[in-house]
Amino acid sequence: MADEAHSLSGALLLGEKKVVVNMGVEVFEDSLRRQGIEVVVVRWQPPRELPQDVARLLDRLL
Amino acid sequence: MMKVAHLRRNEYLDSLVLMNLSNDVSSWAGVRQAVIVMGTDSNRRILDQVGLLTGEALHGTPRDLIIAAELESSLAEAEFMARLEERMKSPARNEPEAAAYYQLEAALDARPEARLVSISLPGEFATAPARAALERGRHVFCFSQHVSLEDEIALKTLAVERGLLMMGPDCGTAILDGCGLGFANQVRRGTIGLVSASGSGLQEVTTLVHRGGGGISQAIGVGGRDMRDPVNGLMAEAGVRRLNQDPRTRVIVILAKSASPTAQRRVLEAARAGGKPTVVDFISGEVGDLRPYGADSEDTFEGCASTAVRLAGLEWALGNEGEDRYVTARQWLRRLACSRWAVRGLFAGGSLCGEAAHVLSRHGLRLSTNLEHPVEGRPPGHLLLDLGAEEYTQGRPHPFIDPRLRTLEIEQAFADETVAIVLLDVVLGWGCHTDPAGAVIAALQRSRAAHGQGPVVVASLCGTEEDPQDFDRQRLSLERAGVTVAASNAAAARVVAELATDVKVNNG
Numbered sequence: 223m224a225d226e227a228h229s230l231s232g233a234l235l236l237g238e239k240k241v242v243v244n245m246g247v248e249v250f251e252d253s254l255r256r257q258g259i260e261v262v263v264v265r266w267q268p269p270r271e272l273p274q275d276v277a278r279l280l281d282r283l284l
Numbered sequence: 285m286m287k288v289a290h291l292r293r294n295e296y297l298d299s300l301v302l303m304n305l306s307n308d309v310s311s312w313a314g315v316r317q318a319v320i321v322m323g324t325d326s327n328r329r330i331l332d333q334v335g336l337l338t339g340e341a342l343h344g345t346p347r348d349l350i351i352a353a354e355l356e357s358s359l360a361e362a363e364f365m366a367r368l369e370e371r372m373k374s375p376a377r378n379e380p381e382a383a384a385y386y387q388l389e390a391a392l393d394a395r396p397e398a399r400l401v402s403i404s405l406p407g408e409f410a411t412a413p414a415r416a417a418l419e420r421g422r423h424v425f426c427f428s429q430h431v432s433l434e435d436e437i438a439l440k441t442l443a444v445e446r447g448l449l450m451m452g453p454d455c456g457t458a459i460l461d462g463c464g465l466g467f468a469n470q471v472r473r474g475t476i477g478l479v480s481a482s483g484s485g486l487q488e489v490t491t492l493v494h495r496g497g498g499g500i501s502q503a504i505g506v507g508g509r510d511m512r513d514p515v516n517g518l519m520a521e522a523g524v525r526r527l528n529q530d531p532r533t534r535v536i537v538i539l540a541k542s543a544s545p546t547a548q549r550r551v552l553e554a555a556r557a558g559g560k561p562t563v564v565d566f567i568s569g570e571v572g573d574l575r576p577y578g579a580d581s582e583d584t585f586e587g588c589a590s591t592a593v594r595l596a597g598l599e600w601a602l603g604n605e606g607e608d609r610y611v612t613a614r615q616w617l618r619r620l621a622c623s624r625w626a627v628r629g630l631f632a633g634g635s636l637c638g639e640a641a642h643v644l645s646r647h648g649l650r651l652s653t654n655l656e657h658p659v660e661g662r663p664p665g666h667l668l669l670d671l672g673a674e675e676y677t678q679g680r681p682h683p684f685i686d687p688r689l690r691t692l693e694i695e696q697a698f699a700d701e702t703v704a705i706v707l708l709d710v711v712l713g714w715g716c717h718t719d720p721a722g723a724v725i726a727a728l729q730r731s732r733a734a735h736g737q738g739p740v741v742v743a744s745l746c747g748t749e750e751d752p753q754d755f756d757r758q759r760l761s762l763e764r765a766g767v768t769v770a771a772s773n774a775a776a777a778r779v780v781a782e783l784a785t786d787v788k789v790n791n792g
Contacts, residue, residue: 234502234530235423235449235460237399242463243391245413246404246427247298249685250466253714254402256752257470259463262395263384264413266405268296268347 285316285354288361289339292349296322298404299681302349303688309368314359322406323348326678346406388413392420402465403452404428410453411435418442418450425465426452426507429674436509440518449526450519452507456483456682457713459490459503466505467684469713470750474499476592477533479523479551481511481540482567484633484672485585487713487746488773489537489565492589494748497601501533502526508634510547511540511566517547521554528558535595537588538564538579541638545572552577561595563588567638584774585639602771610779613768616740617704617783624704624739625787627651627780628697629668630690632683632720633746633773636709637670640777644668647781664702666784669693684716687723694724698731698738704787706739707780709773712747712758721745721758725765740783741767744776 236242236259244251245264254261297305302320309318319336321327323344331337336352344350355364385391392398401417403410407430414424418439426439431453443450451458457466462473469487471494480486483505490500504523511517520538527533536558538551543566555562555577562579564571565588574581580595582588590600627649631637634655641653644666652663658675659667671683671690683690690708697703710720717723724743732738743762747755759769770776 234526234532235399236463237397239397240461240463241395241398242465243388243395243398243401243417243422244404245388245401247300247715249300249715250402250404250427253464257463257714262391262398264388264391265384265386266296266409268294268406268409270294 285356286361287336287338288351288353288355288364289336289341290351290365291323291340291344292351294347295349296347297349300685303681303686305371308371309353312359312367314356315364316354316356318351318353320349320351321680322346323350324678326675326680346408388416389420392417392422399423400425400460402427404466407431407453411439414439414450414453415442418446418448421446421448423449424451425458425505426450426455427466428452429454429677433509433514436507437515437518440510440515444518444522449504449522451505454509455505455507457486457503458505459500461502464714467682467711467713467715468503469494469746469748470752471748472499473501475501475532475534475596476537477501477527477530477535478503478537478539479506479520479527480504480538481506481508481520481543482635483508484709484711484746485539485541485565485567485635485639487633487711488585488636488639489539489589489592491746491748492586492602492772493593495602496589496593497598498589498593498596501530508541511543511551513544513546515547516544517550520547521550524551524554524558528554528560534560535592536560536562537592538562539567539585539588539635540565541567541635545570548572552579555579563591563595567635567642583642584772585635586772586774610768610782612766613740613742613779613783614786616737616766617786619737620704620739620787621701623701626664626702627666627668627705627707627784628700628703628739629707630693630697631668631670631709632672632690632711633709634670634672636711636744636746636773637668639773640707640780641668643774643777644781644784647778647785649781649784662696662700668707684711684720687717687720687727691723691727691730694727695731695734698735703739705780705783706741707776708741708743708767709776710743710745710758710762712745712751712753712755714752716753718753719758720753721762724767725761728765728767742770742776742780742783743767744770744773746773
């Protein structure tokens with residue numbers, strides 16, 4: 223019953239507050255905002271490539 | 285004239301930001317051309333084609349930003365780079381920077397009410413955040429392509445274990461609780477639920493349902509490979525089970541390209557267990573025996589939409605346009621040079637290309653396409669191209685956003701003296717280009733100026749009057765430019781099939 227009330231209110235998958243986390247293309251952030259969705263932005267940069275010997279050392283330590 | 289090539293190691297900007305930047309910088313006085321891209325193989329090929337793969341650009345990797353330009357002697361390299369620095373610093377983002385996080389885990393811990401993570405990173409970097417999100421109990425919408433099949437299966441298995449949706453990788457669109465993700469259209473809410481392994485198919489069906497008088501409860505995208513072997517409908521089955529439990533959903537529509545027999549059985553059994561009327565379109569694939577499952581099978585998106593609307597107890601309100609609308613196209617065709625006889629389809633939507641290929645083949649046309657394998661050069665005869673295929677999009681925005689590739693292809697089709705009919709899809713919606721009809725019209729104007737009246741142009745328009753681009757205005761401007769606009773993608777393909785028969789008759 224709780225499930226039914228939940229989905230009939232229109233919040234089956236996004237949750238009551240309709241908040242979406244966006245990682246990547248900025249145009250999708252804008253689209254979500256324009257639809258009244260709150261967007262939590264995660265800024266991303268490619269991981270730095272480590273020299274192989276440093277990477278191997280880190281792998282061993284971690 | 286001077287060529288400039290700079291590399292910025294480990295610096296990332298998304299492809300749309302880079303497209304806008306390249307366009308802007310190319311318009312500066314003293315700049316002959318400028319291309320600013322990530323150093324993927326396909327981008328380096330493009331740089332090579334335009335003569336800008338020189339100096340540091342030769343050593344770029346997909347992690348690096350390449351700045352390549354050709355300057356007039358009036359603009360010094362140092363001045364150009366200084367201006368570019370300034371331009372790249374200018375704030376392109378609207379939200380206060382305090383709202384941004386640098387770690388997904390931190391964002392999810394701080395915002396427990398966020399139930400979904402949308403990921404559109406380069407494919408090789410998408411798996412780790414998708415897994416982190418699922419492990420923290422969030423649904424994932426993953427737009428990224430080029431994720432390995434092993435990762436896709438592992439992520440979807442994890443999602444099923446946790447009772448979550450892993451939409452994608454390679455998921456172009458979804459509409460959840462009335463909210464459009466990726467390239468989605470603004471449609472009425474209603475009682476028809478979709479599970480789709482086809483992004484443009486989902487857009488075509490949801491917009492036709494809307495225009496036909498129905499509405500959408502949920503439209504769950506699962507990614508282009510979900511219904512194929514070896515993923516075999518792992519997430520499509522989970523999606524159907526979701527819709528079974530959703531009291532708002534009264535009718536279920538399932539869409540997939542080339543679904544494997546295992547995947548077909550799996551989703552149909554899940555649908556039968558839910559007992560809701562079900563319509564399937566296994567686009568251009570072998571369809572197994574559906575009788576044991578009681579599902580309706582359609583072979584066009586428009587057929588799916590109209591059947592679903594009727595099953596929802598509504599009257600289908602979208603009529604077929606009368607034949608008279610195509611009179612202009614027929615007259616145009618009669619005036620063409622005899623050498624012109626072939627059809628050239630230039631599609632932004634992969635499944636729209638697949639559907640058109642299916643309709644045209646059914647009418648007896650023999651076609652080449654890039655639907656299964658990339659095409660070498662331009663084979664003679666009827667040719668349909670999906671310009672959103674992987675060979676065109678690595679490190680570049682999708683043609684729904686970036687019309688440049690199709691503009692070039694339209695010009696080539698006009699220059700090719702065998703092409704009689706150009707078939708296009710014009711796709712509206714969130715995330716798409718702000719004026720896709722305008723981009724097509726600009727390409728047509730340029731092509732006609734260079735090559736005369738040229739081929740007949742037929743298009744379908746995928747969208748609704750509630751989309752940000754305004755469906756009616758887009759249609760009117762296409763029609764004013766002499767484009768025949770059909771009521772759906774399948775209808776456009778049928779018109780083209782008839783016109784192609786006329787050409788054959790005219791040419792004796």
